[in-house]
Amino acid sequence: xxxxxxxxNHTIDLKKITIKNTSRKEFAQSLIKLPYRGYEVEDLSDxxxxxxTKPGGKTTYGKLSKEDFLVFIYNPANNDLWxxxxxxILEDLKQKALLDPAQTKKLIDLFEQVLNGTxxxxxxxxxxxxxxxxxxxxxxxxxxxx
Numbered sequence: 605x606x607x608x609x610x611x612x613n614h615t616i617d618l619k620k621i622t623i624k625n626t627s628r629k630e631f632a633q634s635l636i637k638l639p640y641r642g643y644e645v646e647d648l649s650d651x652x653x654x655x656x657t658k659p660g661g662k663t664t665y666g667k668l669s670k671e672d673f674l675v676f677i678y679n680p681a682n683n684d685l686w687x688x689x690x691x692x693i694l695e696d697l698k699q700k701a702l703l704d705p706a707q708t709k710k711l712i713d714l715f716e717q718v719l720n721g722t723x724x725x726x727x728x729x730x731x732x733x734x735x736x737x738x739x740x741x742x743x744x745x746x747x748x749x750x
Contacts, residue, residue: 610687616678618644618655625723625750636671644678646724646747649732653678654747655685675748677740688740688748696739704736711742718750 621643623634638658646654660672677686701708711734718724724731724746734742 609692610689612685612687613683614685615683616642616655616657616685618642618653618678620644625718626721628719628721631721635673638673646750648677648741648744648747650741650744651679651681652744653680654744654750677744677748693745693749696745699739700736703738707734707736710734711736711745714742714746715749718746724750 619641621638623631623645625631626634635656635658640658642655642657644653644655648654655676655678656673657676658673659670660674674687677688678684697708697712700711710730714727714731714734717727724743728743731743731746736742
């Protein structure tokens with residue numbers, strides 16, 4: 605198995621919060637208002653968590669963005685932190701499409717719903733009905749994408 609980029613083994617102090625998906629503008633504003641620290645924002649059915657850290661340390665046009673954040677899939681059982689990237693989500697979808705184009709199309713439709721403000725927990729039955737046996741679980745991908 606290939607080594608996954610952006611994977612770390614480290615403890616992290618997290619505060620549990622809930623941020624419901626809404627319009628992109630409202631969602632972004634709720635993130636901007638957060639103080640700097642680590643946050644547990646989503647639970648996954650397999651025991652992992654979606655966490656974010658703020659500030660994220662990203663730069664835009666050579667300037668550090670202090671209101672940005674990083675998203676991780678965190679396994680508290682072994683302190684595994686995977687800083688999942690958009691490119692990794694895309695690659696996962698490509699691999700799924702090679703194996704099952706019809707279910708991958710359904711998954712992409714769910715990504716569009718999340719993009720447009722639907723919270724993944726509101727469509728969890730649809731998410732868990734997708735059973736493509738390759739790559740990351742659809743639930744983790746959609747909650748990280750949110």
